[in-house]
Amino acid sequence: xxxxxxxxxxxxxxxxxxxxxxxxxxxxxxxxxxxxxxxxxxxxxxxxxxxxxxxxxxxxxxxxxxxxxxxxxxxxxxxxxxxxxxxxxxxxxxxxxxxxxxxxxxxxxx
Numbered sequence: 001x002x003x004x005x006x007x008x009x010x011x012x013x014x015x016x017x018x019x020x021x022x023x024x025x026x027x028x029x030x031x032x033x034x035x036x037x038x039x040x041x042x043x044x045x046x047x048x049x050x051x052x053x054x055x056x057x058x059x060x061x062x063x064x065x066x067x068x069x070x071x072x073x074x075x076x077x078x079x080x081x082x083x084x085x086x087x088x089x090x091x092x093x094x095x096x097x098x099x100x101x102x103x104x105x106x107x108x109x110x
Contacts, residue, residue, distance in 0.1 A: 009040035021056045068107025
């Protein structure tokens, strides 16, 4: 089986999404030979909910949404990401700044 993973799928042009759907129809047998994983922001779901892509949405086997991070999870995420690059969060942000970043992002790490 071949797996295609596309991140930031909300940015795909309509024609590209239509081609992906056509590719997914190439499975000649009962056994799937192609699996497509589309990952995107909430705007992608809005696109799939449009009448134009109703046919595509009907073919989706699994759909999931990640909930926004709580304030503590957001703080932990920022600290973790800074630690990965060798920095301590307190060297870069005040506690108030971390809170404001979380508020601005509405809990979304992306």
